[in-house]
Amino acid sequence: MAEIYRASTTAPVNIAVVKYWGKRDAKLNLPTNSSLSVTLSQADLRTLTTATCSSSYTGEDTLTLNGAPSDISGARTQACLRELRALRVAVEEKDAELPKISSFPLRIVSENNFPTAAGLASSAAGFAALVRAIADLYELPNSPTELSMIARQGSGSACRSLFGGYVAWQMGSQADGLDSKAVEVAPASHWPEMRALVLVASAAKKGVSSTSGMQQTVGTSDLFKERITNVVPKHMKLMEEAVAARDFAKFAEVTMKDSNSFHSTCADTYPPIYYMNDVSRAAVRAVEAINAAAGKTIAAYTFDAGPNCVVYYLEKDTAAVVGTFYNLLASTEGWKAEAKSYASSGVQLEEAVATLI
Ligand code: ADP
Numbered sequence: 001m002a003e004i005y006r007a008s009t010t011a012p013v014n015i016a017v018v019k020y021w022g023k024r025d026a027k028l029n030l031p032t033n034s035s036l037s038v039t040l041s042q043a044d045l046r047t048l049t050t051a052t053c054s055s056s057y058t059g060e061d062t063l064t065l066n067g068a069p070s071d072i073s074g075a076r077t078q079a080c081l082r083e084l085r086a087l088r089v090a091v092e093e094k095d096a097e098l099p100k101i102s103s104f105p106l107r108i109v110s111e112n113n114f115p116t117a118a119g120l121a122s123s124a125a126g127f128a129a130l131v132r133a134i135a136d137l138y139e140l141p142n143s144p145t146e147l148s149m150i151a152r153q154g155s156g157s158a159c160r161s162l163f164g165g166y167v168a169w170q171m172g173s174q175a176d177g178l179d180s181k182a183v184e185v186a187p188a189s190h191w192p193e194m195r196a197l198v199l200v201a202s203a204a205k206k207g208v209s210s211t212s213g214m215q216q217t218v219g220t221s222d223l224f225k226e227r228i229t230n231v232v233p234k235h236m237k238l239m240e241e242a243v244a245a246r247d248f249a250k251f252a253e254v255t256m257k258d259s260n261s262f263h264s265t266c267a268d269t270y271p272p273i274y275y276m277n278d279v280s281r282a283a284v285r286a287v288e289a290i291n292a293a294a295g296k297t298i299a300a301y302t303f304d305a306g307p308n309c310v311v312y313y314l315e316k317d318t319a320a321v322v323g324t325f326y327n328l329l330a331s332t333e334g335w336k337a338e339a340k341s342y343a344s345s346g347v348q349l350e351e352a353v354a355t356l357i
C-alpha cells in the first residue's frame, strides 16, 4: 500500500474595516488600494482544510468544498498550487532523503462552518487554509508573510487571514507584487475587548462574486477613483490611529464610513451592484438606534460584498448591542427565517458572537 501523506489546518475569517475593492493587476491579484481588517476567532467562523497526496492517486489535483467537487482549474488556484509545488521541489532538491511527494496528485478537502460566497469572507479563510494545509503537507519552511503572498494570489483578502489581530494589506507599488503584503498592525491582545457580532441576513451565494464585482466597479465607476485616491488613504491613516489609541468611537466611525463608501461605489457601478438588501439596511438603522440610545458610539456595522452584517463593539457593551439585536431578530420576520438557515449550516446564532484570536 502506497503511503498517504496528510496535513490538516484551520484558518480564520477576517472582516475588513477599510475595504479592498479593485485590482490593478488581476493576474497577480494586486489591489488598487490598501486595506485593514480584524481577524475573527476560529472558535466561531473557520475553514477546516485537509490536504493529502500519494503515489497511488491518479488524475488531476482535486478540491472537495463543503462535500461537493469544486473546480480548481482557474488561474488563481492553479497559481497557488504551482508556487507551493515549486517550493516543495526546491526542498526535495536540497535533501535527497525526502520523499518526492511534489509529483503526486493532491486531494484537498475543505469545509467552511459558515455560509460560503455570501459576503462573510469564505474566500479569505478558504485560501488561507488551502495554502497553509499544503505548506504543512510539504513541510515548507516559509514564513507566514511568504505564505500570505501565495494566498493573496488565490483571493486578495486571504493574505490577511494568515495573521491574527489587526492586519493591514499594504497595496505596494511594484509590478511584481513583492511589496504587496499583509502586516500585523496590532495583535488581538492589544485591544482584547473587541467583539464582532455576525448577523446572517442571507446564507445564499451572492449574485455577483467579489472578483467580478470589483472588476466591474474599476471599469465603470467614477466615484471609485475618488475612493482610491482620497477616501481610502484618509481612512487607512485614521484607522491605524484609532487602533493604536484604542479609540472605539473613531474606529467605529471610520468602519461605518468605509463600508458606506465601498457600497456607494458598487451602486455607482454600471450596471449597479447591490449587495445590501432591506434586512441589511434594517441592521444599519438598528446600530444607529443603539448608538443614539447610548448617547455615544458603541457599535459599528460593516458589510462585505453580501447582505450579511458584522457589528463591532466592545465587551462591556455586550448587553446593549447584542441584546438589541436579539430583540430585533425575535421581532423581524426576515432575520428570524434566515437565522434558522444559519443555524442549520452548523453555527448557532448565539455562537456567532466572535472574539478575536
Ligand atoms: P466571500 O464573500 O464568501 O469571500 P467570494 O465571492 O469572494 O465570496 O468567494 C467565494 C469563492 O471562494 C467560492 O465560490 C470558492 O471558489 C472560494 N472558496 C470559498 N471557500 C473556500 C474554501 N474553503 N476552500 C477553497 N476555496 C474556497
Ligand code: DP6
Pocket (backbone or CB within 6 Å): 015, 016, 018, 019, 020, 021, 029, 035, 121, 123, 124, 154, 155, 156, 157, 158, 210, 211, 212, 303, 304, 305
Ligand atoms: C468586500 O478577496 O474576495 O470583502 O481577490 O477577487 O478573491 P478576490 O476578492 P476578495 O474581495 C474581498 C472584498 C471585500 C473587502 C475586503 O475583504 O477587504
Ligand code: CO
Pocket (backbone or CB within 6 Å): 121, 122, 123, 124, 155, 157, 210
Ligand atoms: Co471573498
